[in-house]
Amino acid sequence: MLDPPPLDPASAPARPTLRTLSERTGLHVSTISRALRRSAESDETATLVHAAANEIGYRRDPVAASLRTQRSHAIGMVAHALTDFVQAIIYEEVDRIAVDHGYDVLVASTRDDPATQRQRVELLLSRRVDGLIIADAHDDGAYADWISTLGVPYVLVMRGTASGTHPSVIVDDDAGGRLVAEHLVAQGHTRIALLSGPEYSGASRGRARGFRAGLAAAGVELPDEMVEPGGLVVETGRAGMGTLLRRCPDLTAVFCASDFAAFGATSALRAAGLRPGLDVATVGFNDVLAAEALDLTSVRAPQEELGRLATLALLDAIEGGTPQSHRLTPQLIVRGSSATPLPAQPHPAVATAPAS
Amino acid sequence: MLDPPPLDPASAPARPTLRTLSERTGLHVSTISRALRRSAESDETATLVHAAANEIGYRRDPVAASLRTQRSHAIGMVAHALTDFVQAIIYEEVDRIAVDHGYDVLVASTRDDPATQRQRVELLLSRRVDGLIIADAHDDGAYADWISTLGVPYVLVMRGTASGTHPSVIVDDDAGGRLVAEHLVAQGHTRIALLSGPEYSGASRGRARGFRAGLAAAGVELPDEMVEPGGLVVETGRAGMGTLLRRCPDLTAVFCASDFAAFGATSALRAAGLRPGLDVATVGFNDVLAAEALDLTSVRAPQEELGRLATLALLDAIEGGTPQSHRLTPQLIVRGSSATPLPAQPHPAVATAPAS
DNA sequence: CGGGGCCGCGCAATCGATTCCGTGCGGTCG
């Protein structure tokens, strides 16, 4: 591997350093370093030094400072994928809040692969991040437990662990799942399928658990053949819905543990000649922006709030505090995809009976 | 601001450094530094040093190395928003390719705000990134021109500039716009509206330009009142479509310069009592995954390819090469939202004129 | 068998900022 050519010295004039300021003011570098940490008004020297710094456009070198202090004024965020709209929203909010507080954010994405998770966390640590925001925790807790041994402040966001022992900012997914069950039952549905999320996601498990609890409370059965994994993305949702339709052609409603899976399910329904929202009620989870355009009923979780609270908790922990956990309450947004109550008789089964 | 308490030394044992290895092997740190750069097999010393390094789990400190070498083995990517699905896809691909080549990726998001753009680029530079991938260039070129003076290799991706003088990996947006025009005209539409993207985005401008050219070639007029800005997100698309419908109730088709704007337009159509795809043909741009679920006709751009080529070009430039530009060809994906040819008579206008 | 050249090693300087330590000054209190 060749080294790159040296940068053109004319186009990139030497960045000013403390030494530059020292020569310019006649003060020692250490004096200048200290003066810059004080506010400009606190002191005559401070005023002088700040003025000189502004004049020549001095910016302290975070790399050098990191080396000495073992801190970076940066926080790391680990996501499973930034193409997941919810993770992206959380990232944007984390970034906004962190920058407001003088911190940078380094992101890494892991595709939920355990080996990648460890590798990317180590990479963030080697960049000396002062704390971690983990948005891709797995329910079994192995990953989060490992994080907790690293000696770095951290907060889980969006997904907790089964043990519930880690500082985390999450949504009450159980409550969300229950809302959906109650809504569909109230619409007259009894043959309701579940397109579940991945088992390693505590959020997905919670949604399914709450949903089952809600159905059970209403006396509606959820036989195993009406449950199918639907993943987190459009493609897996479509595949899962296809399987469900083949196995249970008489279903009248489906709850998808993620909006993206619901998008895929919608596509599968249409491909099967069924009208989403009329023949099969569809409900998603997260209420991403496209959900409204699709007229999809969904459970709204305050995602910006997740990012905001997690960041504030982490910054607090970095300053020496104890991070506070939160569990936010979701809200059901009913739209066309589930607004039509079930008619007296069930819809015609797929490609077998003629339209009535 | 309080300093955080020192990390618990028991839970975080001192990270091994070159010194640790030096004491362990009896070799000088400089010898070890060099030996680690050779492959383990090349040399007896190299073998020994690599073995010792693996044994104690040595990881070189990129912060210290950066300070000395003024390089970081990291590249910076600037996006306008990672909540934009296309930007997120590009980021994921950049990350994948870069990590494969031993580079980290630092991201920043700017909301297309010029002041934020400069600030975030400077921040990336202060972290000593070896090169920049710019996904939020503005058409006027001021930003890109500034980037080019920084003495750091860079590549524009997704959005170029009007001047076309910067290394860039983009889609042939003009061609995409033309495809849409030809398709809608072939379906019998003559009252076609344009929901345009932001003027500062070269990609949006190209799509609109190609679209106008295609209409003109077919002899179809596009009066000014049938053009409205639609932004890049669902909300702005909905607002723009609402305005269009009020101004031109007799339109039969609309081209949205972004899928998200198209989602918003769909929602506005539905709110106006019109059936998207039947009463008003709708076409988007980018073919994001949700487009298929919405049954939305769209122009597919090879987004992963954009990220891949941009990263390879940048890495090449970092190694001293001259980055190669690319312009990729898009493809029209026809779906239900524009598959119904225009019937003989136009659809009934919105709540104003009776059906003719 | 001797000389020259190549290569790997150790030494020490370096990147830029922070921080511990000692000194000298000015002010205060006994």
Added chain:
DNA sequence: CGACCGCACGGAATCGATTGCGCGGCCCCG
């Protein structure tokens, strides 16, 4: 009036890795 306290400053070490320089050993060739 003298001793003491506090404070700002300069000096120097430090974080961990890289790299120019010089030395010594080994190999090859004459």
